[in-house]
Amino acid sequence: MARSTARKRALNTLYEADEKGQEILSLLAERIDHPGAQTPLPEYAIEIIQGVQEHQRTIDFALNEYSPSWKVRRMAVVDRNILRIAVWEMRYNDEVPEKVAIDEAISLSKTLSDAESPSFIHGLLSAVNDHRDEIAEVVAPVQEEPDVSVEDSDAASSIGSESGDVASSDDDVDLQPQDIATPSQADVSEGDNASAQRDELNSETDAELKSERVTVHDEDSQEESDKAENLETTSDSVQDITVESEHSQG
Structure with a gap:
């Protein structure tokens, strides 16, 4: 054909x-x-x-x-x-x-x-x-499964648990020490400054809360005092009225 x-x-x-x-x-x-x-x-x-x-x-x-x-x-x-x-x-x-x-x-x-x-x-x-x-030949990329033994897997899990950073993908299994970033002195200083700022903010917040509690306590005490004075005045008035009534009956 x-x-x-x-x-x-x-x-x-x-x-x-x-x-x-x-x-x-x-x-x-x-x-x-x-x-x-x-x-x-x-x-x-x-x-x-x-x-x-x-x-x-x-x-x-x-x-x-x-x-x-x-x-x-x-x-x-x-x-x-x-x-x-x-x-x-x-x-x-x-x-x-x-x-x-x-x-x-x-x-x-x-x-x-x-x-x-x-x-x-x-x-x-x-x-x-x-x-x-x-024209170059374009070849589809071949993704190979990583060859990880049981011992390597257990070791990687143990390291992740101790550091609090658990690997979430296969790419993390082969991490080497040089691949792990360590914080620089500038990063440490920034962390210390941030911590100091948080402590200062917390102290200011605690002082404000204490001040508010003292103010509320003083207001409550004043209110109780006013109520007591009003009660005494009312009691005196009642006694005056009772005495006058007894005099009138006598």
Whole structure:
């Protein structure tokens, strides 16, 4: 089967995976197992799909680097997948001349995309081709689990408990003494000054509270004294009235 047809079949699969947000290799496996009404995928179409998936980070980086306007994520879905196929062929398939890869991409865009796409794709692929030897391979970072023995883990927990600073992530397990910051003399002085200010503020607050309590006590004592005087005056008045009453009856 001609490679032009294989490119078209590869584009169909890449476009569908991109539209659905599905993993490329997952959809490829479905298409290989269940081709449906279509003929089985050509070997070269499978090679393109696998190649684009494997090197997509590098391919998209190159497209973003040399695109004069749109970045990959903002391009039309069909356009960015046409571009991905062409960049893969130019960079990773020595059997396909760069000019052929560019011409095939332009041909696909004329058939499947809008009127402005062919010139955009032509210009971008030409720029990528001019700098293809400068494009560095972009590899996804591999996060390895730290190899921590049980003894190391227990020791780290013991150190964290004694210092009151318990590690909360795997990155803290391998801390070395030189990685632990110690307070400078300036930090100690600032701490002492802050402590002195807090003590002074606490002393002022205690003095104010004592003053308020004395004032309240004096006010309560005065109030009690006034009440006692009023009570004595009232008692004297009652006695005067009783004496007058007895005189009147006599």
